[in-house]
Amino acid sequence: MPQKVKKAIFPVAGLGTRFLPATKAIPKEILTLVDQPLIQYSMDEARESGIEEFIFVTSRGKGSLEDYFDRSPTLENHLKKQGKLDLLKLTERATLDSGSIAYVRQHDPLGLGDAVYCAKNLIKDEPFAVILTDDVIVSKKPVMKQMIEAYNTIGGEMVALMNIPTEEISNYGVIEPGEQKGSTVAIKSMIEKPSVAESPSSLAVIGRYILTPKIMTNIAQLSKGTHGEIQLTDAINHEAMMGSNVNGFIFEGHRHDCGSKIGYLKATVSLALTRPDIKNEFKEFLNSIV
Ligand code: UTP
Numbered sequence: 001m002p003q004k005v006k007k008a009i010f011p012v013a014g015l016g017t018r019f020l021p022a023t024k025a026i027p028k029e030i031l032t033l034v035d036q037p038l039i040q041y042s043m044d045e046a047r048e049s050g051i052e053e054f055i056f057v058t059s060r061g062k063g064s065l066e067d068y069f070d071r072s073p074t075l076e077n078h079l080k081k082q083g084k085l086d087l088l089k090l091t092e093r094a095t096l097d098s099g100s101i102a103y104v105r106q107h108d109p110l111g112l113g114d115a116v117y118c119a120k121n122l123i124k125d126e127p128f129a130v131i132l133t134d135d136v137i138v139s140k141k142p143v144m145k146q147m148i149e150a151y152n153t154i155g156g157e158m159v160a161l162m163n164i165p166t167e168e169i170s171n172y173g174v175i176e177p178g179e180q181k182g183s184t185v186a187i188k189s190m191i192e193k194p195s196v197a198e199s200p201s202s203l204a205v206i207g208r209y210i211l212t213p214k215i216m217t218n219i220a221q222l223s224k225g226t227h228g229e230i231q232l233t234d235a236i237n238h239e240a241m242m243g244s245n246v247n248g249f250i251f252e253g254h255r256h257d258c259g260s261k262i263g264y265l266k267a268t269v270s271l272a273l274t275r276p277d278i279k280n281e282f283k284e285f286l287n288s289i290v
Contacts, residue, residue, distance in 0.1 A: 002155035008051045008129040011115035013059035013106035027062045029133045033271050042133045049144035054101045057115045069096045111229025117219040132207025139253025147249050151210045156245025160208035172204035173233035185248040187240045192233040
């Protein structure tokens with residue numbers, strides 16, 4: 001059985017330009033779906049998947065993310081005194097133990113590959129998960145848990161996959177598929193943001209990965225790729241092209257692309273409609289305006 005996946009990297013150093021001007025002052029990861037920041041969804045998924053160590057790759061202006069996971073004694077005492085135990089529980093869920101969390105800085109937004117590489121010294125020689133907060137995935141079993149279970153059987157490098165319509169394929173990393181067994185697809189090669197003509201399939205990489213330290217070595221040797229960035233896809237593709245064990249996992253769940261305005265709005269509406277405290281009134285409101 002492969003080594004246990006205990007660590008997760010959360011790359012949160014991007015500039016979030018699609019949400020300007022808000023992201024001039026607020027990290028994209030702190031934007032809320034109803035009342036919960038995007039980062040909390042990723043954190044819940046990681047914890048429920050058995051992740052024990054959380055590594056955030058941050059950048060200038062992301063200080064509120066560190067505050068978010070910190071204790072807040074004044075607020076906690078206030079809620080205790082008022083007997084608001086439900087709210088207290090919610091704030092405690094947003095707190096991480098000091099020893100389980102680490103922050104590293106990416107000085108320049110040189111791309112996802114570079115962001116992951118910034119955590120190299122904290123990863124050492126263990127396999128690790130990468131979770132992109134932009135992708136909020138609603139599923140019965142957390143997607144990272146689904147992947148870790150598959151990884152425990154087959155090992156290697158693993159990326160989450162979903163079918164994407166042709167007109168959107170050029171926004172994604174796309175795989176050239178080999179043999180498929182159940183939800184697992186062998187990957188022959190990968191290409192970042194291909195044109196429709198170049199695209200080897202409709203299977204695109206979504207923001208969940210399980211990687212081995214070999215990928216760190218590959219990133220160190222990469223030069224800038226698509227959009228002048230160090231691409232994580234290129235580092236994984238190197239392994240696939242060498243014939244290493246690289247697989248895609250077609251997950252069960254509904255993915256919301258919260259990195260785009262329209263995806264974020266759709267996620268807000270969908271999640272609000274599942275919330276017992278507001279759904280009826282919200283539905284009535286939607287019916288009245290549409
Ligand atoms: P995106 O491609 O969505 O970039 O990054 P972005 O900067 O967040 O947003 P836009 O495109 O300008 O609106 C995907 C993920 O990779 C992280 C981002 O924080 C996001 O979670 N990332 C990207 C980094 O950590 N560093 C980078 O240099 C680039």
